[in-house]
Each structure stands twice: as C-alpha cells, then as structure tokens.
Amino acid sequence: MSESREQRWSLKGMTALVTGGTRGIGHAIVEELTAFGAIVHTCSRNETELNERIQEWKSKGLKVSGSACDLKIRAERQKLMETVCSEFDGKLNILVNNAGTTIPKEATEFTMEDFSTIMTTNFESAYHLSQLAYPLLKASGNGNIIFISSVTGVIAVPLCSIYASTKGAMNQLTKNLACEWGKDNIRVNAVAPWIIRTSLIDSIEVQLIPPHFSVNCYI
Ligand SMILES: NC(=O)c1ccc[n+]([C@@H]2O[C@H](COP(=O)([O-])OP(=O)(O)OC[C@H]3O[C@@H](n4cnc5c(N)ncnc54)[C@H](OP(=O)(O)O)[C@@H]3O)[C@@H](O)[C@H]2O)c1
Numbered sequence: 047m048s049e050s051r052e053q054r055w056s057l058k059g060m061t062a063l064v065t066g067g068t069r070g071i072g073h074a075i076v077e078e079l080t081a082f083g084a085i086v087h088t089c090s091r092n093e094t095e096l097n098e099r100i101q102e103w104k105s106k107g108l109k110v111s112g113s114a115c116d117l118k119i120r121a122e123r124q125k126l127m128e129t130v131c132s133e134f135d136g137k138l139n140i141l142v143n144n145a146g147t148t149i150p151k152e153a154t155e156f157t158m159e160d161f162s163t164i165m166t167t168n169f170e171s172a173y174h175l176s177q178l179a180y181p182l183l184k185a186s187g188n189g190n191i192i193f194i195s196s197v198t199g200v201i202a203v204p205l206c207s208i209y210a211s212t213k214g215a216m217n218q219l220t221k222n223l224a225c226e227w228g229k230d231n232i233r234v235n236a237v238a239p240w241i242i243r244t245s246l247i248d249s250i251e252v253q254l255i256p257p258h259f260s261v262n263c264y265i
Pocket of ligand 1: 065067068071091115195241243247
C-alpha cells in the first residue's frame with residue numbers, strides 16, 4: 047500500500063453538515079471532522095454562542111461555518127439546507143443528525159407541548175433534514191448519514207419515555223434509509239452513546255441511572 051496512513055484516513059475535500067455543533071457531542075464531531083480535513087457547516091439556536099465557536103475554530107485554522115436556526119421549524123430546516131447547498135456547490139458528503147433534547151418526566155406528566163418539542167427536535171427534524179439532504183448526498187457520489195441515537199432507544203431508562211421513543215424510531219429509520227439509499231452510494235449509520243457529560247446531561251437528573259451501566263452501541 048503506497049498511501050501514507052494520513053492519506054488513507056483523510057476527509058480532505060469532503061463536506062459535512064453537523065447539527066448542534068456548538069456544545070457537547072456535536073462540538074467534538076465538528077472538531078474531529080475538520081481535523082481530518084473536512085469542511086463543516088453547523089447550526090444551533092443561540093447565535094451568540096455559534097459566532098463565538100466559529101471565531102474559536104477560525105483561530106485554530108479549522109474550516110467551519112454556521113447558521114443560526116431552530117430545527118423545530120420546518121422553514122428553518124429548508125433555509126439551512128439551501129445555505130449548505132450553495133456553500134458546498136450542491137454536494138454534501140456527510141450529514142450528522144446530532145441536535146437533540148430531552149425533558150425528564152414521568153410518562154403521566156408529559157404535556158402535548160413536551161411531546162411536540164422532543165419529537166420535532168429529535169426525530170422529525172432528523173427525518174426531514176435527511177430528505178432535504180438526499181439530492182446533495184447523492185450528487186456527492188459518496189454520501190453518509192450518521193444519526194446520533196442513544197442507548198435509551200434500545201433499553202428502558204427512567205423519565206425518558208418520549209426521548210427514548212425518538213431514539214428507537216431513529217434506529218429503525220437508520221435501517222430503512224440504509225436499504226433505500228444504498229443504491230445511491232449513501233451509507234446510513236447510527237451511533238448510540240450511553241452517558242456523556244454535556245450540557246444536556248447537566249440539565250437533567252442522572253442519579254436515577256445505575257452508575258455501573260456502561261454501554262455504547264453502533265447500529
Ligand atoms: N450526552 C449524552 O449522554 C447523550 C447520550 C446519548 C445520546 N445523546 C445524543 O447526542 C446528541 C447531542 O447531545 P449533547 O449531549 O451533546 O447535547 P447538548 O450538549 O445539549 O448540545 C446540543 C446541541 O444541539 C443544539 N440544539 C438543540 N436543540 C436545537 C434546535 N431546536 N435547533 C438547533 N440546534 C439545537 C444546541 O444548541 P442550542 O441550544 O443553541 O440550539 C447544542 O449545540 C443528542 O441527539 C442527544 O440525544 C447524548
């Protein structure tokens with residue numbers, strides 16, 4: 047094999063959209079992809095935080111741009127993909143559906159608004175973004191979708207019946223899209239982490255989860 051390891055493990059020239067890249071897992075994914083040479087676009091609702099992150103990345107020499115958008119809103123998802131399309135010349139290699147949220151409650155306590163917020167942020171937006179990205183992923187000739195799922199989509203954890211349902215749905219969607227879009231050279235995978243200390247976790251009570259339980263799934 048004549049190529050160096052750096053050449054074999056390179057994303058040079060690849061384009062990526064990572065949702066929710068300002069904090070936590072999404073932030074780490076943005077940094078990892080750019081370190082491998084990809085050009086990344088990310089998004090979040092908090093424009094001030096987004097601009098701060100973009101300045102930090104710029105000062106490190108990483109190629110990251112961003113859009114302030116609320117993925118709960120269909121029109122904002124469409125606008126995001128239009129921006130990505132024009133920035134990346136109609137071709138996208140990697141879509142990471144990472145942005146997500148939860149509200150910890152007993153199943154009897156959830157309101158209609160809670161249901162809508164969690165479902166729309168975690169599942170509907172990831173589904174719709176995948177639809178919107180499809181022509182761009184296909185045009186790249188080498189497309190990838192990665193859903194950031196959760197172990198809660200596989201096992202039962204307290205206080206997260208809606209969140210867990212969005213992740214279970216995401217796991218199934220991964221399989222369906224992988225079968226439907228494989229012919230277009232689009233790979234579809236899901237990563238299902240267990241607990242990673244981020245702002246999402248800091249915002250909820252984690253004492254209910256057995257500390258010895260440690261699982262990471264790659265679906
Ligand atoms: N941390 C864990 O232990 C864990 C375990 C399993 C799975 N996961 C999954 O991993 C993913 C990332 O979680 P995290 O822990 O890194 O969360 P986090 O620290 O709360 O970060 C979430 C990111 O998503 C953005 N975001 C949230 N809602 C959004 C919306 N409506 N529109 C646009 N951007 C939005 C946030 O920015 P703004 O708030 O400014 O919008 C932020 O950049 C989620 O899908 C989560 O379910 C996390």
